[in-house]
Amino acid sequence: xxxxxxxxxxxxxxxxxxxxxxxxxxxxxxxxxxxxxxxxxxxxxxxxxxxxxxxxxxxxxxxxxxxxxxxxxxxxxxxxxxxxxxxxxxxxxxxxxxxxxxxxxxxxxxxxxxxxxxxxxxxxxxxxxxxxxxxxxxxxxxxxxxxxxxxxxxxxxxxxxxxxxxxxxxxxxxxxxxxxxxxxxxxxxxxxxxxxxxxxxxxxxxxx
Numbered sequence: 001x002x003x004x005x006x007x008x009x010x011x012x013x014x015x016x017x018x019x020x021x022x023x024x025x026x027x028x029x030x031x032x033x034x035x036x037x038x039x040x041x042x043x044x045x046x047x048x049x050x051x052x053x054x055x056x057x058x059x060x061x062x063x064x065x066x067x068x069x070x071x072x073x074x075x076x077x078x079x080x081x082x083x084x085x086x087x088x089x090x091x092x093x094x095x096x097x098x099x100x101x102x103x104x105x106x107x108x109x110x111x112x113x114x115x116x117x118x119x120x121x122x123x124x125x126x127x128x129x130x131x132x133x134x135x136x137x138x139x140x141x142x143x144x145x146x147x148x149x150x151x152x153x154x155x156x157x158x159x160x161x162x163x164x165x166x167x168x169x170x171x172x173x174x175x176x177x178x179x180x181x182x183x184x185x186x187x188x189x190x191x192x193x194x195x196x197x198x199x200x201x202x203x204x205x206x207x208x
Contacts, residue, residue: 020048094193101190108186115175115182122175126168133161 021036023045036045047056062070098104136158140150 020052022046022048022054091192091196094189095196098193101193104186104190104193108182111182112179115179119172119175122168122172126165126172129161129164129168133158133165136161 019034020032021034022030022032023036023040023043025031025040032048042061045058046054047058049055098107136154140154140158143150143154
């Protein structure tokens with residue numbers, strides 16, 4: 001019926017020489033004409049040739065909400081593709097760096113022990129500063145008991161010693177946090193390494 005309608009319209013004077021457009025009105029009825037009414041210009045419409053064949057289709061103009069949703073979905077797809085590329089890069093490094101889980105455990109333990117050695121050295125430094133602080137505070141207390149003023153230099157030494165102890169304790173806490181981060185990272189890396197090796201084995205098995 002549509003083809004017949006288009007053919008009949010094309011056969012009428014004034015339409016045959018020009019382009020024929022086809023659109024659907026607000027009632028769902030197919031309409032034809034030598035131009036698309038302004039109220040339907042942003043809706044889907046088609047251009048027909050002299051044989052009534054569609055030669056061009058114009059999609060309906062998208063709403064701001066549709067465009068925003070397309071942009072949102074495109075951003076999500078781009079983020080997921082980027083995540084996959086980054087994961088593939090990490091996986092490649094993991095497989096190139098280690099040949100088995102024992103190597104990973106040895107590497108992890110080596111990193112942890114290196115930090116532990118630093119913590120031991122720092123702990124020893126704190127004990128020395130505490131001993132020094134104890135001597136300084138005793139000197140200050142003896143002066144006060146004797147009714148003599150505590151020299152400004154002695155007070156400064158006491159304050160600096162306390163600051164040094166706090167700084168070194170903070171340093172130790174930061175190193176302990178670093179150790180925790182290493183443990184968590186290697187736990188994830190070992191789990192991922194195991195998954196990759198299983199996938200490799202399954203892929204090889206499927207080839208044979």
